[in-house]
Amino acid sequence: xxxxxxxxxxxxxxxxxxxxxxxxxxxxxxxxxxxxxxxxxxxxxxxxxxxxxxxxxxxxxxxxxxxxxxxxxxxxxxxxxxxxxxxxxxxxxxxxxxxxxxxxxxxxxxxxxxxxxxxxxxxxxxxxxxxxxxxxxxxxxxxxxxxxxxxxxxxxxxxxxxxxxxxxxxxxxxxxxxxxxxxxxxxxxxxxxxxxxxxxxxxxxxxxxxxxxxxxxxxxxxxxxxxxxxxxxxxxxxxxxxxxxxxxxxxxxxxxxxxxxxxxxxxxxxxxxxxxxxxxxxxxxxxxxxxxxxxxxxxxxxxxxxxxxxxxxxxxxxxxxxxxxxxxxxxxxxxxxxxxxxxxxxxxxxxxxxxxxxxxxxxxxxxxxxxxxxxxxxxxxxxxxxxxxxxxxxxxxxxxxxxxxxxxxxxxxxxxxxxxxxxxxxxxxxxxxxxxxxxxxxxxxxxxxxxxxxxxxxxxxxxxxxxxxxxxxxxxxxxxxxxx
Numbered sequence: 001x002x003x004x005x006x007x008x009x010x011x012x013x014x015x016x017x018x019x020x021x022x023x024x025x026x027x028x029x030x031x032x033x034x035x036x037x038x039x040x041x042x043x044x045x046x047x048x049x050x051x052x053x054x055x056x057x058x059x060x061x062x063x064x065x066x067x068x069x070x071x072x073x074x075x076x077x078x079x080x081x082x083x084x085x086x087x088x089x090x091x092x093x094x095x096x097x098x099x100x101x102x103x104x105x106x107x108x109x110x111x112x113x114x115x116x117x118x119x120x121x122x123x124x125x126x127x128x129x130x131x132x133x134x135x136x137x138x139x140x141x142x143x144x145x146x147x148x149x150x151x152x153x154x155x156x157x158x159x160x161x162x163x164x165x166x167x168x169x170x171x172x173x174x175x176x177x178x179x180x181x182x183x184x185x186x187x188x189x190x191x192x193x194x195x196x197x198x199x200x201x202x203x204x205x206x207x208x209x210x211x212x213x214x215x216x217x218x219x220x221x222x223x224x225x226x227x228x229x230x231x232x233x234x235x236x237x238x239x240x241x242x243x244x245x246x247x248x249x250x251x252x253x254x255x256x257x258x259x260x261x262x263x264x265x266x267x268x269x270x271x272x273x274x275x276x277x278x279x280x281x282x283x284x285x286x287x288x289x290x291x292x293x294x295x296x297x298x299x300x301x302x303x304x305x306x307x308x309x310x311x312x313x314x315x316x317x318x319x320x321x322x323x324x325x326x327x328x329x330x331x332x333x334x335x336x337x338x339x340x341x342x343x344x345x346x347x348x349x350x351x352x353x354x355x356x357x358x359x360x361x362x363x364x365x366x367x368x369x370x371x372x373x374x375x376x377x378x379x380x381x382x383x384x385x386x387x388x389x390x391x392x393x394x395x396x397x398x399x400x401x402x403x404x405x406x407x408x409x410x411x412x413x414x415x416x417x418x419x420x421x422x423x424x425x426x427x428x429x430x431x432x433x434x435x436x437x438x439x440x441x442x443x444x445x446x447x448x449x450x451x452x453x454x455x456x457x458x459x460x461x462x463x464x465x466x467x468x469x470x471x472x473x474x475x476x477x478x479x480x481x482x483x484x
Contacts, residue, residue, distance in 0.1 A: 105134035112131055356474065372471060375483055377479065379478025428454070
């Protein structure tokens with residue numbers, strides 16, 4: 001049998017047989033056995049006279065408890081020796097409660113413990129194994145997880161590098177595009193500035209020519225006016241004199257008046273007039289071209305972004321039953337309208353269309369940018385757009401901007417804008433859903449195919465005057481629905 005470790009023997013002697021931990025304030029009974037004062041007091045609790053020793057069961061007197069100072073000192077020495085031994089051997093740490101080396105591992109609590117903890121009530125029934133054995137058991141599991149985590153880290157590092165590379169490429173592309181945009185717009189600004197300079201220089205020459213002619217004419221007219229004023233003054237004075245004096249040199253005076261020749265001012269030459277008129281026409285054409293260029297650029301940017309510039313606000317449009325023609329039937333949620341089977345008996349209020357099968361939206365817009373979408377399906381006859389609140393409701397009306405209606409329509413297999421219903425719109429496909437974009441500030445309405453974001457038609461800025469503007473639908477034997 002192997003000899004017992006002296007350190008373990010010392011720890012055993014310094015351990016209370018009741019709590020199995022180091023003695024705390026040890027006392028000695030008559031029989032010679034030692035216990036913690038608190039432990040023996042707990043054992044004898046409820047007994048007023050004789051009691052038994054918990055270890056040898058010998059009867060002893062409860063009050064005859066002698067403090068064992070030597071044992072207390074030995075316990076402190078045992079604790080220090082245990083701590084030094086643990087530090088000296090490079091052990092797995094020291095128990096914070098017992099200052100003993102952590103040589104065991106509790107499987108149930110999943111924590112390292114010392115030999116004193118193992119004998120205590122807290123761990124007595126637990127599965128306990130040597131700490132090195134437990135480490136050997138868990139180390140492969142930890143290494144497996146470590147391998148998995150390292151792989152995941154490598155994968156994430158790869159994704160990070162790839163993402164940074166892609167981001168860098170995208171940044172290079174955006175920088176290239178930025179340079180292109182800056183270069184093109186710089187050239188455009190220089191071109192426009194040069195054209196502005198040339199036009200203003202031409203205007204300056206025209207101004208100088210006009211001012212020269214004006215100054216020469218003013219000078220000549222002023223000279224003639226002065227001469228006439230002198231002659232008038234002379235004649236007025238002659239008329240005031242007696243007949244004898246009045247008739248002196250009268251023929252000479254009349255001759256001077258008759259010989260006087262009025263010099264007409266220099267007229268604006270046809271050439272100069274033609275230059276001014278031509279320049280005016282040129283300016284009008286140039287400004288119109290610039291406006292069209294701006295609108296074209298704006299439209300292209302809107303298509304690129306998929307929505308009109310200026311953040312059009314999505315409007316929740318509902319239909320106004322008080323404006324609907326009697327042949328039209330509205331859904332309960334007032335989001336759809338269709339051609340009915342028969343004319344309904346409805347009050348002929350001032351708001352209601354009585355001839356054209358039209359209906360207005362309840363919402364009216366006086367400012368801001370708003371848009372909504374209308375499902376037109378494959379119906380052959382319909383029109384979608386906006387109308388002035390004061391649009392005519394009674395009798396036959398001509399849906400057109402002149403009547404206060406701006407819309408696009410489908411009729412006879414073709415699509416038209418109500419502004420110029422002579423030439424059909426060149427659409428590549430029949431839209432099934434149309435987005436109506438109203439810009440009250442610019443007085444403009446734009447129609448977009450909501451399916452592929454292709455432009456349909458735009459009434460130019462200023463087409464829609466101020467005032468309250470409402471959604472407008474014309475239904476011709478089909479059904480139209482406002483999209484949510």
